[in-house]
Amino acid sequence: MVKRLGNTAIAIALGILLSGAVANAEEIKTMTTTASLNIRNGAGIQYNVLGSYKENTNVEVISIENGWVRVSFNGNVAYCSADYLENTATKEVQAEPEIMLESTTYVNVRRGPDLSHEKLGMLSPRDKVKLIASEGVWNKVEYNGQEGYVSNSYVVLTNSDESNNKFYHYSKELSFTLDDFISGQAAKFNYSSKGGEINQETLNTYLNPDLILDRGNPYQFLRINKFRDNINTDKLNAYLNSLKHDTFHGKGQAFIDAAREYNIDTLYLVAHTILETGYGKSELARGVDYELPEGKSQEKSTVRVHNLFGIGAYDHDPVGEGAATAYGNGWTSIELAIKGGARWISENYIHSTKLGQNQYTLYMMRWNTNNYINPTRNAIWHQYATDVAWTDSVASLMKDLSYIYENAVLELEIPVFRKK
Template sequence: MNFNKKIVLTSAVVLPFFMGTINAQSNEGIVTSYGLNVRSGPDKSYDVKFVISKDDKVTIEDSSNGWYKITTKSGRQGWASAKYIDIIENQTTTIKKVSASSLNMRKGPSTSYDIITKLTKGQEVEVISVENEWAKIKYNSKVGYVSNKYLSDEIDSSVTIKYVNTSSLNVRTGPSTDYKVLTVYKYGQEVKVVSINGSWAKIKYKDGYAYISNKYLTDKIPDNEDCDKNEGNTENNNQGGLKTTYENLSYSFDTMVDYEYKLSQKGYNKIRANISSDYSNSNNYINATKTDLKKYLNPDNFTSNSNGKLQFLRIDKYRSGITASELNAYFSKYCQSHSVFLNKGQAFIDAAKKYDLDVTYLVAASMLETGHGISKLAQGVYVTDSSGNQVKVYNFFGISAYDGTAVSSASQYAYKKGWTSVDKTIDGSAKWLSDNYIHSSKYNQNTLYKMRWSYNTGHQYATDVDWAVCIAKLMNKIVPYYNDSTTLEYLVPKYK
């Protein structure tokens, strides 16, 4: 379950769960508790070695079962609860090129230090920091110092444009899953590939380089499937009836914004910087600002066109009028040849009818979550049953895909649910959505807007503030299949 796509909150704080090693590199963290015990091992049963204070910075060396192995500034080591330590993202390095015919890389920032190696003109290095005319650099996994005046910003690497063809793809600091995740790219996002080595692609990232799995890159993606592009407000051609009801809320718009802003400060409302109102020129996800929240929370900003208005469509009702053959035509148009959704129109209709869901929503949500039916979990993963047999299972919504064990934990969940075929998984996914959101007696989140925004409960389907709009855009490609007699019912919130 990808962080920038989906996190379910409750009224209590949701805390991360870690297994195994955090990554191949150390991360810096900051203490959030006023007095945090540091123990001799990763459990409360171990003795307390010392106590660290709020806002102390520590280096995170390892993690195990919700505990971090840390080193303090003074060099003391021990284990502390990960609940009370926030990771501080490492700064992105800058790529520069050697401009001198020969340049000494030394162990320290002066000519008195020993030479590690000699660099030649045109070689590229990662600049970590610059101080007193000396640049701290990384080259061939070694860290050293060079004179900054012999480094140039001119990087002329040729790039190949590719696109992400899965629902979400981690961008890492190095070419393996051991390296730290810098950000997450979404389906259809442009990637500038510098080189490919085995299964990893070296890509341009900010002012430097990063790495991404080449397996999930494609040379072409349909432009109209990129939900971050500013699509036209083309109305769908459904000629059936339209019914709009306004739901009076007991709280004001400003109260809602303030509540969501508190969640945003905790990292539960994210927006890509290049579509934020207050930022630009970055594909990184950042905490949504109040300006961003006011834009996406205001129903008036979305009710004048069908793309936006569909986030208020009641999705707790099955509507007839779309045939299996029409859905199959849609899948054929927008899915790749190995998508598991090809010719599954009837399975979606059966599941939507069984759990009383709008079929355009069920299809659109499944498409977005699985990269149009081609993600690893959507394609099927083999698990070993109690008899030692290999059983193929599917998971379309990343349910129980915990950080660090995403594929294994999600596939085990799918096995327990009996999702051993695409049809069974479509049915099971529809039931999960119905029980936990759309027909939940506790939350009653029967529109995309309600699934995304839920006042004073924290029970929100996604962290991406653009999520409801993205689903609505996909739905708007399916809604035109409804026949003339179908009535679309909208439920629009009206703040106090």
């Protein structure tokens, strides 16, 4: 890559040369190339190239005229452009510029370029580290006086991230080990018997906070038990209007109002709704004509109802049961279904105290760490989903939609399991 003169002092010193004056070789003696530089048999680009100098090569100068330097090359007189030479006598020695990387999320720093290596520490969003070298999908960086590695999926060159959201990281120490918790989950829900696919190793992938952070998505640890008013309604509606199905077109304010009323995070509510309804595609989301009970005085025999979270949609008849639940709760419009779903989740999970402690992060909603005591107790049964990847799925949508927030304060509560 050709680099033009960037140092002001050097540019001024060479200004005379570039203006056409003739310099005395006795005064300059040598100059240094600032880039790879062609050597020609005449003072102009129309002349043949005889060879080239590498960057940082010292060149014996005979004279300089009209922007061209006369030099001796292989015993013959030759010429090269003065644009890419600087006076060695006045050259300032400058350190190589440091390349800094900035983390876009919470990400682990490891001793080697692989997930099997020991964790040195963790970068918080917007932390900066010096890049030493890139090795495939990993970056070797300088971290607390040591060399460590971070995945290149979760770092960017400094200043290339335009997000203004601020993350705060809190740790929540647990009284049980990760191994015990995994064993308790497996024993309670018998994951290991399901075709051998969901074994304890797989559970570790989705339960281990370190591995979750290695995947670069901390939003499943976001405290969603508060309403954040930093939502850009126009951006939210633009996203909803971009969906193929028009179920949620123009419903941004309905999500914001429901989140505010039940004191939950709007971004979570939107992402959860989108996932549950298949981006607004599901039959219960688009609307089911529910047959009204006989014997009532009414003009119509059916009423259209909506159920966005599959509440009461039991497996033997999910559409019929889900529609009955929607009718019983009066969810006869998308707006009422959004509000009703927000209320139900708030009361039964996020702000619920029915089991002693509420479940106010996606991680808690799925795995119920707050109510786990030991594998022989039944306290962990209260879990929102059965899919082991549910938290990853909702959190990924939240991460994709995080641009909708503007200057939001996002608090993460990351569980810390007791050491063995």
